[in-house]
């Protein structure tokens with residue numbers, strides 16, 4: 035359960051100051067699939083970053099499973115990023131010179147899990163995104179869609195409860211986007227809480243709930259009946 | 272992860288080597304100026320170590336007499352090929368180096384060794400069992416078997432030093448040394464240890480290294496025992512300008528230290544800029560700053576170890592350059608031996624640097640903002 039209360043984020047540039055978030059309150063229950071939409075600059079990424087401890091709020095709190103993120107120590111923050119949430123970004127954010135395997139294994143190494151189990155878990159994560167065949171490939175040699183799937187595998191390898199995706203399809207064509215959205219839907223169906231930021235209404239409609247932001251505020255928050263996830267795996271060219 | 276980093280950072284080695292060179296040279300200078308550390312602790316490989324000798328000799332400067340006429344030999348001693356062997360088995364030792372009393376049981380004896388790259392103080396307590404009898408009276412000498420073999424000297428032969436003759440009563444073979452002492456003294460040496468009257472004025476007591484004529488710190492004590500120490504013009508010149516020498520090296524030390532720290536800081540900053548994205552990626556999936564800094568520091572240690580080789584060479588060359596420069600500018604002369612302690616000293620310097628790196632780097636990593644990095648990529 036994620037509980038956002040009165041969240042504000044102020045950016046000061048010289049004399050001027052800008053509220054990227056102007057007091058956002060929001061509850062996201064376990065197992066939800068939430069899409070956050072809105073115009074560019076409305077504060078979507080800022081909100082997601084706060085939930086992911088990538089940024090600190092000026093005011094307000096984010097409680098995740100009852101714990102106040104701003105009270106976390108450095109160690110707790112690291113552990114939170116490692117085990118509780120998984121991140122997916124528009125620009126994939128993989129280590130280009132590492133192999134797919136190494137990229138996905140990294141969170142496991144950092145969590146100190148015994149390495150003999152790692153192979154199994156990495157393979158399971160890659161299986162879930164349909165990329166097991168590229169396991170030995172260098173990340174930089176993959177297509178955009180493939181890289182994003184590796185990023186998802188990396189995000190879920192430690193089995194976090196929450197998946198945070200900021201424009202995961204932003205750099206991808208339609209077919210790849212659909213594939214990614216399909217994977218996210220499947221993960222949601224398997225029990226993960228998925229929060230995606232998107233400005234594509236098409237993508238947003240795959241979610242159960244659509245939160246719309248404008249000028250740093252939530253302006254609408256509606257239930258949505260998702261278009262059912264396709265059952266057959268799409269092979270992307 | 273570590274292997275990858277190593278591949279990417281070969282050129283950093285050169286920079287680290289340079290930093291180590293500069294900083295360790297500076298360190299030597301600072302230490303010598305501040306603490307007047309006796310020679311031996313840091314070796315005598317550099318101009319700065321030469322400075323250590325000066326510190327020790329400083330107090331006796333008033334007693335320094337004129338330079339030795341005997342220096343006219345002009346040979347680079349220490350090699351027995353330079354030793355004249357006469358038909359009647361007399362050996363002339365052209366240059367002598369002073370040592371502390373190697374025969375602690377005898378109050379009036381002092382030994383002088385033929386100058387050599389390495390030397391040991393001979394005494395029974397460290398396990399030497401000589402052939403023959405230890406010298407007991409002035410005019411007697413012990414020689415090493417290496418020396419003896421190289422010139423064909425036997426017991427009962429005479430060693431001539433300056434105008435004085437010494438009867439060889441003992442030949443010392445370093446093979447007779449206690450095994451556990453050998454590691455310290457195993458270096459074969461060509462030396463003669465001469466027994467003399469401590470109150471005598473000895474005109475053959477010269478001071479020197481193979482390519483320098485600097486006063487050794489331990490010879491200072493001999494003056495108190497009544498010896499006159501002779502110095503060359505160049506060495507005297509150093510003593511007479513001791514304050515200038517001190518200021519000169521202090522200034523060099525300051526410049527070197529500041530340069531080294533500046534380069535170090537730039538290196539860290541450059542390195543951080545290059546790695547920022549990578550650092551943020553690691554942080555994103557739950558790496559702590561200590562973990563990340565640890566990885567890079569491990570790499571730094573690996574690189575640094577390689578760089579030590581460069582640093583050693585650099586440090587020696589650099590110091591040689593300064594010694595030559597000093598000789599040219601001021602007509603000073605310095606000891607210029609390379610000492611095996613140098614790499615260790617560099618290693619210690621490197622450890623200090625890695626600790627600094629760790630501290631600065633973890634701080635930078637901690638402050639690295641993932642949110643901004645995500646946006647920029």
Ligand SMILES: Nc1ncnc2c1ncn2[C@@H]1O[C@H](COP(=O)(O)OP(=O)(O)OP(=O)(O)O)[C@@H](O)[C@H]1O
Nearest residue numbers: 045047054073074075076077078079080081233643
């Ligand atoms: N580091 C920063 N310094 C100053 N202003 C910032 C900073 N980061 C974000 N902002 C501002 O905060 C506001 C919200 O930014 P945010 O990235 O959350 O928007 P967004 O909704 O994700 O937009 P987009 O759809 O373009 O990604 C924007 O006006 C942006 O200019």
Ligand SMILES: [Mg+2]
Nearest residue numbers: 078079080200
């Ligand atoms: Mg955004």
